[in-house]
Amino acid sequence: MRNANRLSEIELPDASGKAQSLGAYWQQQPIVLVFIRHFG
Numbered sequence: 001m002r003n004a005n006r007l008s009e010i011e012l013p014d015a016s017g018k019a020q021s022l023g024a025y026w027q028q029q030p031i032v033l034v035f036i037r038h039f040g
Helices: 002-007 022-028
Strands: 011-013 019-021
Touching: 019 022
Parallel strands: none
Antiparallel strands: 011 019
């Protein structure tokens, strides 16, 4: 559970560009976090 606590502090932009912590999303519902590597 220590890793989950550390991850909950990370902030990422939401669809509107506002910074949200992962912990705020987890409080509402389970989430799936996907990283996509883009070569452009």
